[in-house]
Amino acid sequence: MVQNNPNFVLMVEDLTVSFDGFKAVNDLSFYVEPNECRVIIGPNGAGKTTVLDLICGRTKATGGSVNFKGQELLNMREDQIVHAGVGRKFQTPSVYEDLTVFENLELSYPKGHNVFGALFFRRDDTVKDRIQEIAEMIFLEELLQEKAAFLSHGQKQWLEIGMLLIQDPELLMLDEPVAGMSVAERKKTAELLNRIIADRSVIVIEHDMGFVADIATRVTVLHQGKVLSEGSMERVQNDPKVIEVYLGH
Numbered sequence: 001m002v003q004n005n006p007n008f009v010l011m012v013e014d015l016t017v018s019f020d021g022f023k024a025v026n027d028l029s030f031y032v033e034p035n036e037c038r039v040i041i042g043p044n045g046a047g048k049t050t051v052l053d054l055i056c057g058r059t060k061a062t063g064g065s066v067n068f069k070g071q072e073l074l075n076m077r078e079d080q081i082v083h084a085g086v087g088r089k090f091q092t093p094s095v096y097e098d099l100t101v102f103e104n105l106e107l108s109y110p111k112g113h114n115v116f117g118a119l120f121f122r123r124d125d126t127v128k129d130r131i132q133e134i135a136e137m138i139f140l141e142e143l144l145q146e147k148a149a150f151l152s153h154g155q156k157q158w159l160e161i162g163m164l165l166i167q168d169p170e171l172l173m174l175d176e177p178v179a180g181m182s183v184a185e186r187k188k189t190a191e192l193l194n195r196i197i198a199d200r201s202v203i204v205i206e207h208d209m210g211f212v213a214d215i216a217t218r219v220t221v222l223h224q225g226k227v228l229s230e231g232s233m234e235r236v237q238n239d240p241k242v243i244e245v246y247l248g249h
């Protein structure tokens with residue numbers, strides 16, 4: 001089914017990847033709207049991480065299309081996809097432990113993509129203001145001068161989200177952002193995600209159903225590389241096909 005709604009930020013159509021004949025993602029289609037938080041759920045091995053790898057160019061697709069604001073991402077390199085406005089956070093935080101929160105954010109601030117942009121980059125007020133704004137959003141405004149090494153696991157995850165946000169992506173993809181977080185940190189992360197979709201779309205892979213209920217605009221259930229069910233949390237939770245896959249194993 002091909003949909004021609006120009007309002008979609010992301011249109012994934014017939015996406016397929018085959019590893020030695022095994023189709024980890026198999027003719028997958030889904031569509032993401034602006035200001036949407038799409039949560040992808042599904043049993044282990046369903047193909048969730050592979051879908052994000054395909055969208056961000058880390059894994060090359062065997063077939064299909066990933067259209068982001070009119071651009072075909074499958075023909076682009078990973079760095080070009082980032083430049084186009086797609087941010088990706090992996091499961092384990094990768095912040096610079098020896099640098100402060102401020103420095104980590106500063107390092108991620110876009111400096112222009114030519115050599116002059118990098119040469120003439122200065123820590124001016126615009127950058128400082130933006131870092132302050134992001135730090136407030138990710139609950140780290142009191143910790144700007146703290147070395148990242150001293151942050152809790154949850155705070156490191158927020159910092160990494162901040163490092164992506166400072167680049168102002170139109171699509172942000174997060175792989176299990178609350179894994180290993182305390183209940184209080186999960187609540188705050190849900191608050192953060194609900195705030196950031198005011199300006200962009202987010203795709204989240206998640207296993208914690210309580211958290212999914214707190215954040216999802218819509219849920220896509222993957223099974224064996226295909227969409228098993230899609231819709232509101234309530235709808236997919238009550239879908240007999242979903243119940244069968246989750247309880248039948």
Ligand SMILES: Nc1ncnc2c1ncn2[C@@H]1O[C@H](COP(=O)(O)OP(=O)(O)OP(=O)(O)O)[C@@H](O)[C@H]1O
Nearest residue numbers: 019020023024042043044045046047048049050051
């Ligand atoms: N590079 C690869 N080479 C071969 N097989 C792969 C590769 N990447 C993923 N797979 C296989 O593709 C399938 C889907 O993997 P994927 O990691 O996307 O699942 P997932 O839904 O994210 O699972 P989990 O919830 O366990 O993280 C698995 O069977 C996995 O072993």
